[in-house]
Amino acid sequence: MSDEARDIVGDYRYGFHDEDKSIIRFDNGLSEQIVRDISAIKNEPEWMTDIRVKAYHHFVEREMPKWGNPEILNDIDFEAITYFLRSTDATEDDWKDVPEDIQNTFDKVGLREAENTWLGGITAQYDSEAVYHSIREDLESQGVIFLDMDSGLREHPELVKKYFGKVVPHSDNKFAALNTAVWSGGSFLYIPKGVHVEMPVQAYFRINAENMGQFERTLILADEGSSVHYIEGCTAPSYASTALHSAVVELIAMDGAKIRYSTIQNWSNNVLNLVTKRAHAMKNSTVEWIDSNIGSGLTMKYPAILLKGEGSHAEVVSVAYAGENQHQDTGAKVHHLAANTTSNIVSKSISKDGGRSTYRGLLQVTPKAHNCRSKIVCDALMLDQDSRSDTYPTMEIGNSSADLEHEASVSKVSGDQLFYLMSRGFNEQEAMGLIVNGFFDPFTRELPSDYAVEMNKLLNIKMEGSIG
Amino acid sequence: MRVMPEEILNISNLYVSVEGTEIIKGLSLTINKGEVHALMGRNGAGKSTLANALMGHPAYSIDSGEITYNGQQLEELEVFERARAGMFLSFQYPSVLPGVKVGTFLKKSIEAVSGNPIKQRDFRNQLKAAMQLLDMDRTFLSRYVNDGFSGGEKKRLEILQLVLLQPTLAMLDETDSGLDIDALKIVSKGINQVAPQAGCLVITHYQRLLEHVKADYVHVMVDGNIVKSGGPDLAHKLEEQGYDWLEAEA
Numbered sequence: 001m002s003d004e005a006r007d008i009v010g011d012y013r014y015g016f017h018d019e020d021k022s023i024i025r026f027d028n029g030l031s032e033q034i035v036r037d038i039s040a041i042k043n044e045p046e047w048m049t050d051i052r053v054k055a056y057h058h059f060v061e062r063e064m065p066k067w068g069n070p071e072i073l074n075d076i077d078f079e080a081i082t083y084f085l086r087s088t089d090a091t092e093d094d095w096k097d098v099p100e101d102i103q104n105t106f107d108k109v110g111l112r113e114a115e116n117t118w119l120g121g122i123t124a125q126y127d128s129e130a131v132y133h134s135i136r137e138d139l140e141s142q143g144v145i146f147l148d149m150d151s152g153l154r155e156h157p158e159l160v161k162k163y164f165g166k167v168v169p170h171s172d173n174k175f176a177a178l179n180t181a182v183w184s185g186g187s188f189l190y191i192p193k194g195v196h197v198e199m200p201v202q203a204y205f206r207i208n209a210e211n212m213g214q215f216e217r218t219l220i221l222a223d224e225g226s227s228v229h230y231i232e233g234c235t236a237p238s239y240a241s242t243a244l245h246s247a248v249v250e251l252i253a254m255d256g257a258k259i260r261y262s263t264i265q266n267w268s269n270n271v272l273n274l275v276t277k278r279a280h281a282m283k284n285s286t287v288e289w290i291d292s293n294i295g296s297g298l299t300m301k302y303p304a305i306l307l308k309g310e311g312s313h314a315e316v317v318s319v320a321y322a323g324e325n326q327h328q329d330t331g332a333k334v335h336h337l338a339a340n341t342t343s344n345i346v347s348k349s350i351s352k353d354g355g356r357s358t359y360r361g362l363l364q365v366t367p368k369a370h371n372c373r374s375k376i377v378c379d380a381l382m383l384d385q386d387s388r389s390d391t392y393p394t395m396e397i398g399n400s401s402a403d404l405e406h407e408a409s410v411s412k413v414s415g416d417q418l419f420y421l422m423s424r425g426f427n428e429q430e431a432m433g434l435i436v437n438g439f440f441d442p443f444t445r446e447l448p449s450d451y452a453v454e455m456n457k458l459l460n461i462k463m464e465g466s467i468g
Numbered sequence: 469m470r471v472m473p474e475e476i477l478n479i480s481n482l483y484v485s486v487e488g489t490e491i492i493k494g495l496s497l498t499i500n501k502g503e504v505h506a507l508m509g510r511n512g513a514g515k516s517t518l519a520n521a522l523m524g525h526p527a528y529s530i531d532s533g534e535i536t537y538n539g540q541q542l543e544e545l546e547v548f549e550r551a552r553a554g555m556f557l558s559f560q561y562p563s564v565l566p567g568v569k570v571g572t573f574l575k576k577s578i579e580a581v582s583g584n585p586i587k588q589r590d591f592r593n594q595l596k597a598a599m600q601l602l603d604m605d606r607t608f609l610s611r612y613v614n615d616g617f618s619g620g621e622k623k624r625l626e627i628l629q630l631v632l633l634q635p636t637l638a639m640l641d642e643t644d645s646g647l648d649i650d651a652l653k654i655v656s657k658g659i660n661q662v663a664p665q666a667g668c669l670v671i672t673h674y675q676r677l678l679e680h681v682k683a684d685y686v687h688v689m690v691d692g693n694i695v696k697s698g699g700p701d702l703a704h705k706l707e708e709q710g711y712d713w714l715e716a717e718a
């Protein structure tokens with residue numbers, strides 16, 4: 001990587017933290033009382049409290065997942081986590097009203113510049129809650145609702161009540177139950193019929209405090225014939241102790257709608273990232289998950305799409321980078337539940353310095369889903385001998401008219417490739433960086449150009465250190 | 469008055485082995501600025517081995533002998549440092565780089581070799597001139613390096629790099645193989661553009677390249693050594709008579 005890039009990005013350049021100046025911080029640990037307190041402090045309607053409490057009991061009883069990385073999962077000390085922390089009195093719509101160190105933090109992660117140049121709206125979440133929120137007036141006047149989830153519940157209780165937990169029920173898995181019990185923050189986004197949101201909207205999730213648990217909850221509803229691109233980014237300070245990030249994201253694309261959801265996940269390595277993301281795609285709609293996992297110590301995330309309506313389309317493009325002390329257990333799940341539905345899954349993973357990447361995929365075609373098409377491409381690149389890559393694809397095909405393609409490859413960087421690049425003036429690290437960026441190109445080219453540049457820089461930093 | 473030749477490369481009594489097998493056996497060669505040296509020889513004679521060893525491929529180990537490049541001991545330089553010092557190898561089998569766009573690759577490579585960032589506009593101008601010279605289509609730039617390229621396209625991309633990087637020592641390993649007549653002329657143009665300012669080592673099997681590129685010397689390699697050197701006539705003779713007479717002589 002160039003010195004210039006190095007100057008800008010350092011090693012993990014987001015590892016800094018602000019002093020904890022929280023105005024409310026609950027004691028560590030989880031109980032029904034903590035769950036009720038979270039609901040009370042937010043003045044929630046009773047039905048939401050009930051949902052939380054029910055989910056809490058399910059969480060307590062529910063077994064840990066047996067896949068992914070049980071060793072790490074079973075080691076989580078849920079009593080050592082802070083479940084709610086309030087940093088500011090209110091979600092501001094003017095940066096001037098946000099405490100200065102928090103402003104600076106969002107400056108450093110590049111959010112404020114992006115807001116000014118090309119985003120239609122942003123939400124900045126800092127630990128448990130949103131501290132800043134904005135939406136362009138033209139979007140608001142078209143009826144687009146973009147709020148943090150707490151405000152969404154306050155201002156649009158009927159919509160939230162109708163859809164909350166309908167795509168990801170609390171009983172889906174232990175961490176979905178946990179999120180439902182203690183959720184705080186996240187985005188609520190509604191796009192009215194026929195409205196095309198041209199500029200992407202973004203949420204940025206920042207963990208600041210030590211031992212924090214961040215449990216944002218996101219619900220996106222794209223009404224008939226509408227379209228939107230939602231981007232989320234996230235970073236955290238590097239601490240020695242574990243932080244937990246356990247989000248639930250629910251998307252509903254109504255008839256003919258299109259939702260693209262892009263994630264640039266760059267948590268510090270002490271964060272466990274255990275996320276449930278799922279979408280319902282109705283007739284002739286399109287849902288796209290563009291998902292990258294570069295950071296975190298352990299990520300378990302398998303964005304899912306239920307193709308419920310005829311002619312709907314699913315697209316999952318995901319990349320994972322597993323470096324030292326990282327395990328990226330990621331994948332995609334697509335359920336073809338209706339006829340003439342199509343899906344396209346591209347998964348790319350890189351393992352380096354003993355890192356571990358796992359692809360876990362599910363493709364289902366139900367008996368009544370005639371004439372479906374699906375293509376899955378799964379490529380793993382290993383940069384050294386110590387690293388590990390596994391692929392667990394599952395296919396449940398109940399309809400013989402399905403047209404399926406599945407390609408998988410595991411490759412290593414060849415000595416000849418490196419020699420070729422080095423003969424063109426690149427040192428080994430730069431050469432690796434080029435190969436890695438190239439490998440991820442099918443992903444990065446789907447991103448807005450600023451983010452693609454950012455992504456390549458991130459990867460170049462990851463290439464530093466142990467080579468040579 | 470005679471002008472002192474400017475020495476670029478000097479190889480003396482070089483031995484190179486691959487995986488324990490000796491391939492180059494006591495080879496010596498001097499290349500001065502502005503000279504074109506054609507290197508010919510049967511398959512397996514060791515031509516690519518020589519070029520790869522000079523560029524620093526880790527599979528080729530230099531067992532003994534001396535190589536100086538611009539007066540410096542070559543072995544002190546790593547591969548990328550050789551490139552930055554002006555050495556260039558046009559590969560017999562260029563690597564495929566999936567996902568790496570030609571345009572990006574060329575720009576970064578120019579920057580890596582020169583050690584300086586290049587302005588987008590300057591890059592565009594240089595690129596335009598070079599692609600015009602080589603009659604290359606702009607669509608090349610958005611393709612991935614050598615990915616799905618025909619044999620001839622790969623060779624053209626090598627020459628495009630040669631022209632853009634303007635090396636001091638250009639080694640071309642069978643860049644003329646597999647080219648149709650038009651492509652051969654174009655590739656020759658590229659070589660001729662670079663040749664006056666560089667030393668050139670052109671590995672080839674065909675005399676026809678030398679109709680377009682004026683070689684000052686023709687060397688014939690047999691079993692890891694240069695057994696005969698001469699002018700362009702030597703290439704003619706080889707084309708007509710093959711290598712048997714040389715081996716008999718040797």
Ligand SMILES: Nc1ncnc2c1ncn2[C@@H]1O[C@H](COP(=O)(O)OP(=O)(O)OP(=O)(O)O)[C@@H](O)[C@H]1O
Nearest residue numbers: 486487491509510511512513514515516517518527
């Ligand atoms: N990486 C390698 N590993 C093993 N053997 C090698 C390697 N490179 C070259 N050799 C051997 O060294 C000998 C010389 O090969 P080299 O490629 O230098 O020949 P060449 O003169 O370039 O032939 P051609 O005209 O076919 O390109 C051959 O016997 C070849 O098999």
Ligand SMILES: [Mg+2]
Nearest residue numbers: 515516517560
């Ligand atoms: Mg050869």
